[in-house]
Amino acid sequence: MVPEELPEWLKVYTKKISSMGIFDEKEANHVLVNEYLPGQGIMPHEDGPLFYPTVSTISLGSHTVLDFYSPLQDSTKEDGDLVSSSSSYESRYMCSVLLQPRSLILVRDDMYKVNLHGIAERKEDLVTDKIVNLDKCDDVSVGQTLTRSTRVSLTIRVMPKILKAKLLLGRKR
Numbered sequence: 001m002v003p004e005e006l007p008e009w010l011k012v013y014t015k016k017i018s019s020m021g022i023f024d025e026k027e028a029n030h031v032l033v034n035e036y037l038p039g040q041g042i043m044p045h046e047d048g049p050l051f052y053p054t055v056s057t058i059s060l061g062s063h064t065v066l067d068f069y070s071p072l073q074d075s076t077k078e079d080g081d082l083v084s085s086s087s088s089y090e091s092r093y094m095c096s097v098l099l100q101p102r103s104l105i106l107v108r109d110d111m112y113k114v115n116l117h118g119i120a121e122r123k124e125d126l127v128t129d130k131i132v133n134l135d136k137c138d139d140v141s142v143g144q145t146l147t148r149s150t151r152v153s154l155t156i157r158v159m160p161k162i163l164k165a166k167l168l169l170g171r172k173r
C-alpha cells in the first residue's frame, strides 16, 4: 500500500472516529468509499488481515442491511450433522444490522476477524427480528419494507503496514 494524503473533508471523520480510541492509540489512515445503487450489494467476505481488527463505516444517503455469516472454512454442527464448507450462505446466516443514513457502525473482534459480512442485492429490505439493532433505530419496526436509494459508505480503518516512502512511478528522466 502506497500512502496518499487523505482529503481534508475526510480527515474530519478519520480524526473524530480515531479520537474515540477504537483503534487503540492509532489514527485511521485508510478510507474506502463505496457507492451502491438500489439493487446493488457486496458478496459476503472478510476484510482480511491487513487491517486493524476494528472497522468503522459511515452510511450516507440510503439505509442498507448488513448481513453476517459464519466463516466459509469452518465446519458447523447443525442437528448433529456436519455442514461442510460447501454449504450455502443461507445456512451460515447469523444476523443483520440495519445501517441507517448518517449512522456509524463499528465491527470488531470475531465479527470482523472470523465472520463474513455482505449486503444482499435487493431494491428493498423487509425488516425482520433478525435485525439485531432495531431498538437503536428510529421509526422502524418489524414487518416494514424499506426502499433503498443510492447509498455511499465510508469505511474508515487502520492499515498498520504501509510503505514508508512513496514509490516514484512513471518518473520522467
Ligand SMILES: O=C(O)CCC(=O)C(=O)O
Pocket: 032, 034, 042, 047, 057, 066, 117, 153, 155
Ligand atoms: O458498504 C459497506 O457498508 C460495506 C463495505 C464492505 O464490506 C467492503 O467494502 O469491504
